[in-house]
Amino acid sequence: MRGQHFSVDGKKFHNFYAALRYSDEVKSFSEYVIPREHLDAFESVKVADILNRDPKYYIKEKLTRIFKEYPSQRLHYSGGSDSHTILQVANEMGLSFTDSLTACSSILKSDYVNEEYVPGIRYLQDNKDSVINPEIFHPTVRHFEDLWSDPENLYTQSGIDFLCFRPMYTDIIMEGREPRDCEITGHSKHKLVRKDNNYYWVLFSCNDEYMKLNNEISFYSDGLLPELSVQQAYLSKEFFERAIPAKDTMETLCFENTPELMREEFNKKLGRTKSLTHEIAIGTILGKANGLNEKSHRSMKELLSIGREDILNMWQTSVTSIINDLKHIPYGIELINQKCAIDGFQKDMVLAKKIQRIGFAYRLDPDRIVPVDHTEIFE
Numbered sequence: 001m002r003g004q005h006f007s008v009d010g011k012k013f014h015n016f017y018a019a020l021r022y023s024d025e026v027k028s029f030s031e032y033v034i035p036r037e038h039l040d041a042f043e044s045v046k047v048a049d050i051l052n053r054d055p056k057y058y059i060k061e062k063l064t065r066i067f068k069e070y071p072s073q074r075l076h077y078s079g080g081s082d083s084h085t086i087l088q089v090a091n092e093m094g095l096s097f098t099d100s101l102t103a104c105s106s107i108l109k110s111d112y113v114n115e116e117y118v119p120g121i122r123y124l125q126d127n128k129d130s131v132i133n134p135e136i137f138h139p140t141v142r143h144f145e146d147l148w149s150d151p152e153n154l155y156t157q158s159g160i161d162f163l164c165f166r167p168m169y170t171d172i173i174m175e176g177r178e179p180r181d182c183e184i185t186g187h188s189k190h191k192l193v194r195k196d197n198n199y200y201w202v203l204f205s206c207n208d209e210y211m212k213l214n215n216e217i218s219f220y221s222d223g224l225l226p227e228l229s230v231q232q233a234y235l236s237k238e239f240f241e242r243a244i245p246a247k248d249t250m251e252t253l254c255f256e257n258t259p260e261l262m263r264e265e266f267n268k269k270l271g272r273t274k275s276l277t278h279e280i281a282i283g284t285i286l287g288k289a290n291g292l293n294e295k296s297h298r299s300m301k302e303l304l305s306i307g308r309e310d311i312l313n314m315w316q317t318s319v320t321s322i323i324n325d326l327k328h329i330p331y332g333i334e335l336i337n338q339k340c341a342i343d344g345f346q347k348d349m350v351l352a353k354k355i356q357r358i359g360f361a362y363r364l365d366p367d368r369i370v371p372v373d374h375t376e377i378f379e
Contacts, residue, residue, distance in 0.1 A: 001218040003035035004211055004359065014211045016354055017322060018155040024329045032205040032357030039360060039371070041223030045230040047368050055235060055271025056089065058228035063090050065225060066217065070181035074099040075131070076210075079120015081281055082186030085272045086219055087123075091130050099180055100124065100131040103168045104138050105299050108306075113298045119276035135177075141308065143167040148314040151321035158212035161354060165296035165315055170212050183213045187221060188255070189270065190236050192364075193377050195250040199240070200377050201233040201369070203359040230369060232270060237364050239269045250377070260284065291338040291351055300341035312342045316349070323352050331355050 005012045006019035009028045013019035019030035050058070063086070066073060077083045077100045090097065102121060106113035114121075124134045147153055147167045154160055157169045187207055193200040203221070210216045221229050240253045243262050258266055263282040267275065275281035303311050326332050334355055337348040361377055362369040 001034060001038060001207065001222045002214065002216050003037070004208070005033050006205070006208075006357070007031045007033045014158045014208075015155055015160065016205065016208060017160070017326065020326055020329055020332045021155065024326075024332075029331075030357070032208075032359045034203060034359040038223035038226075041226035042230055042360075042362070042369060043371065045226050045369070047230065047234065047366075050227050050231045051234060053227075053231065055228075055231060055269075058225060058231055059085065059089050059271055060093060062219065062225040062228050063093060063095060066182060066184065067095050072098040072180040072182075074101055074180040074183050076100075076183065076185045077102050077120060077124070077131075077134075078186070079117055079123060079276055079280065080186065081267050081272045081275045082189070082220065084120065084123070084276060084280075086184065086186055087130055088273045091127065096129055097131045097184075098133060100134045101173065101177070102134070102136045103173045104136060105166045105168070105295050106302060107139055107141055107144075108302060109138055110302065113295075113302050115298075116280075116295060119280060123276060137168075137173045139167050139172075141303075141311075143172055144303065144308075144311045145314075147172070148311060148318055151318040154318055154322055159209035163291055163293075163296070163351065163353065165292060166299045170210055174213075179213075179215060182215050182217045183210070184217045184219055185210050187218050189266075190221070190233050191252060191254040192233070192236055192240060193250060193252055193361075194240065194246060195377055197246070199237045199253075199364045200372065201236075201362045201364055202374075202377070203361075205354070205357040205359065207359075233362070233364060233369070235269055235271075236266075239266055255283065291336055291353070292340050297341045304341065316342060319349075319351060323350065326352070 005014060006016060008019055008023045008030045009026055011022065013022070023030040075083065075087060075097045077087060102117055104114045104117050111118050121136060124130060144167055157171050160169050191202055191204060193202050217224055220232050223229070244253065255263065255266060260282045267281055300312055323333070323335065327335065332355060333352040336351050336353050338351055339345040339347065340349055342349065358374045361372050361374050363372050
């Protein structure tokens, strides 16, 4: 989302760990900030006017606006349900993106390691009018070496997280590429919180992946066409009200927590087009994970297969370094245990997981969104 950043006493950061370390130095809190322009746009939406519209209407409206206002457009395309919908609807409208970028995982261009991205790449190859200049990023051994050779790198890369071992961060995948007038991302679906029969749309700082892109359009989530973003929140609420019975305790509701049998229906509710495969639709090709996911495990095993265990050791050193540097800071990192490919999944390894910040929270009332302090939701 354009303009998002972390802030400590008014000082801006595009890196969670750098903000956290500085917050410890000055004894202040690192906040996740969403610019007022987006919030004002969301709060201007008349909810009654959007609820009866088909979600495709606003998806098309946003694409029309993007192509009218931005002569060049780069779609960050994985082939997943969110970015594929953007591409497919644009093509149905007769629109072709000037550029796309698909970031893969394999240094050997292995279909096994890149399994999640292969259907999207093949779609681009079979539909050449979709994008004028489709580009694919393949990591190299140098990318791994440069990233993990020095723990201090972790304080400079935008959106970096140990739980993504692969060098797929914005600074890396955009290296040597000229920026386009807009960089379009699909990002994750909205996350809601249900508490005391109220539903809240909450933006967590896990959306910091593209924070350094000054011209990012977060397609489903920003204020460029706020009707789309707000409608996605209410459609999610309608789905969860019907599909997942309420509990007595506070609960986070999102795609990842939705039963697999209901995920295709959730996608359809939000206006997503038919996914390239059933596995993509339900997010199970390489899975969602609380720690390292299958994509990172396959990447690790590939490096081991070419004798580069030293890179995994460098990554482990970086993990240990940042844990030692930051574990004492309140609300900074959470330590989790997980087996991984570094030793053949033999022993638990201690990993650092970011404790999320909140950019905004809105209560989804029947007729309007109401901005609330996070303390209304989280004690």
